[in-house]
Amino acid sequence: MNILLYLIIIIMGAIIGFKDIIKPKLMDNIGRVQHYSLLFLLFIMGLKIGLDKNTIKSFGLIGFQAVLLAIFSIVFSIAAVKLVSAFVMKEKEEGQIQNDI
Amino acid sequence: MTFSILLAVGIGIVLGYALFPPETNNYIGYMIDFGLCLLLFFVGLDIGRQRNIFKKVKSMGLRVLLVPLMVAVGSISGAIAGGYILKLPLNEAGAVGAGFGWYSLSAIELSKHSPQLGSLAFITNVSREIIALIFIPLVAKYIGRLESIAPAGATAMDTTLPIISSATDGGVAVISFITGVILSFMVPILVPLMMAIRF
Numbered sequence: 001m002n003i004l005l006y007l008i009i010i011i012m013g014a015i016i017g018f019k020d021i022i023k024p025k026l027m028d029n030i031g032r033v034q035h036y037s038l039l040f041l042l043f044i045m046g047l048k049i050g051l052d053k054n055t056i057k058s059f060g061l062i063g064f065q066a067v068l069l070a071i072f073s074i075v076f077s078i079a080a081v082k083l084v085s086a087f088v089m090k091e092k093e094e095g096q097i098q099n100d101i
Numbered sequence: 102m103t104f105s106i107l108l109a110v111g112i113g114i115v116l117g118y119a120l121f122p123p124e125t126n127n128y129i130g131y132m133i134d135f136g137l138c139l140l141l142f143f144v145g146l147d148i149g150r151q152r153n154i155f156k157k158v159k160s161m162g163l164r165v166l167l168v169p170l171m172v173a174v175g176s177i178s179g180a181i182a183g184g185y186i187l188k189l190p191l192n193e194a195g196a197v198g199a200g201f202g203w204y205s206l207s208a209i210e211l212s213k214h215s216p217q218l219g220s221l222a223f224i225t226n227v228s229r230e231i232i233a234l235i236f237i238p239l240v241a242k243y244i245g246r247l248e249s250i251a252p253a254g255a256t257a258m259d260t261t262l263p264i265i266s267s268a269t270d271g272g273v274a275v276i277s278f279i280t281g282v283i284l285s286f287m288v289p290i291l292v293p294l295m296m297a298i299r300f
Contacts, residue, residue, distance in 0.1 A: 002134075003282055006259060009138050010278065013145020018152065034143045038263050039109040041136035042234065045260065046113020047121060048129050049227060056118055058220045066224035069183040070232055073198045073225075076179025077251035078240060080171035085247040088164045 102238045106264070110231060140263040148271040158275050165276055169283040172251050176201055177295065180225075193218055196295035200226040201254030201284045202233065202261075210292045229254065233261050241268035250277045255288055257281030 016022065022030070049055055059066070117125075148154055158165065177198045184194020193211075197218070200207025204226035212219030233252035241249035246269040253261035258281025266274040 003258065003285065005138070006141050006278075009141045010145040010148065013142040013147075014149035015145075017146035017149025020150075022146070030143065030146070034140065034263070034267070037136060037139050037143075038267070039105060041133065041140060041260075041263075042106055042109035043113040044129060044132050044136060045230075045234075046110040046115075047117035047125065048113075048133065049231075050114040050117020050119075051121060051123060051126050051129070053118070054220075055224065055227065058224055062221055062224055063228075065187050065189070066221060067228050067232075068187060069180050069194060069197055069221075069225045070229040072179035072183035073176040073229060073254075074179070074232060074236070074252045076182065077172045077175030077254070078244060078248050080175030080178075081168060081248045081251040082245065084164075084167045084171055085245050088161060088167055089247060 102268070103235055106238070107235050110234060137259055141259070144262055144266045144274055147266055148274055151271040154271050154275055157272050161276075165279055166283070168247065168250060168276055169280040169287070172254060172280060172284060173199075173201070173287055173291070175251065176254060177291070191300040192295055192298045193221075195298070196292050197222045197225050199288065199291040199295050200229075201256075201288055202226050202229040203255040203285060203288050204230065206288055207292055210289065211296070214296060230256055230260065234264060237261060237264045238268040241265070246270070246273045247276065249273070250280050253277065253281065255281055255284040258285065 177195050180198020181191050181195045184191050184197075187194070193214075196211060197207065200222050204223050207226055208219045208223035211222040229252070233254070233256065236252055237249050240252060249265055249268055250257050250273065253265060256262075257265065257277040262274065262277055262281065265277045
């Protein structure tokens with residue numbers, strides 16, 4: 001697991017973002033770089049799946065079961081988070097008001 | 102956004118299957134790691150530029166932990182409901198759902214029981230990741246920002262985090278990372294636990 005590496009990289013980015021050393025114009029360009037590198041990463045992730053002939057073959061056999069299980073997991077997860085989201089986010093807004101005062 | 106995500110993943114799958122030689126696989130791991138690190142750095146930039154994020158998340162306190170808890174409950178109960186329809190053993194369906202999108206680990210763990218279950222876990226959780234990539238922007242727009250973390254499961258800390266971050270804001274990105282980390286720690290505990298339960 002690379003949790004620690006990810007955390008370090010995100011914190012490094014956060015420090016640089018927080019210090020405001022990046023000029024707004026460069027930031028606009030970064031937004032574009034961000035968009036295309038995201039699409040590139042997604043392309044590579046797709047490539048990885050497509051290269052794995054076993055995955056593609058098993059998808060033909062058990063794809064229906066797998067997609068149904070995945071969709072049920074996702075829909076139930078969204079519904080479950082929806083039950084608590086107002087409660088979780090409300091605290092956030094109250095905190096905001098306290099900070100503003 | 103959803104369309105370009107679908108297109109990028111789709112073209113990748115088709116080209117990977119039909120065009121690229123199998124040796125490409127040797128480099129793919131590095132390319133994914135590099136791309137991911139670059140994007141996570143950008144996520145960090147977004148988080149840092151919104152100065153009051155940590156105060157906000159801190160004010161939410163332990164309530165933040167409700168998000169991974171609900172995603173875990175939803176993923177497992179959803180998979181059990183799906184398994185009931187497909188007439189699968191319910192503990193096995195629950196174990197597949199407890200992979201939370203982390204396909205490599207859940208597949209390895211469940212291959213110990215049977216190769217078929219291992220590949221079901223693999224394909225289900227790969228499908229979950231792809232469906233999450235495509236639908237996160239739509240969930241963020243039409244259902245809610247916090248809810249957009251739910252499809253991601255354990256991948257909320259890495260592969261789907263850049264999408265969640267760009268579809269929402271730095272505050273949700275922080276919650277997303279926390280959610281992904283907690284769910285990732287739960288996978289190796291909950292998958293065997295589900296297999297041990299007799300319904």
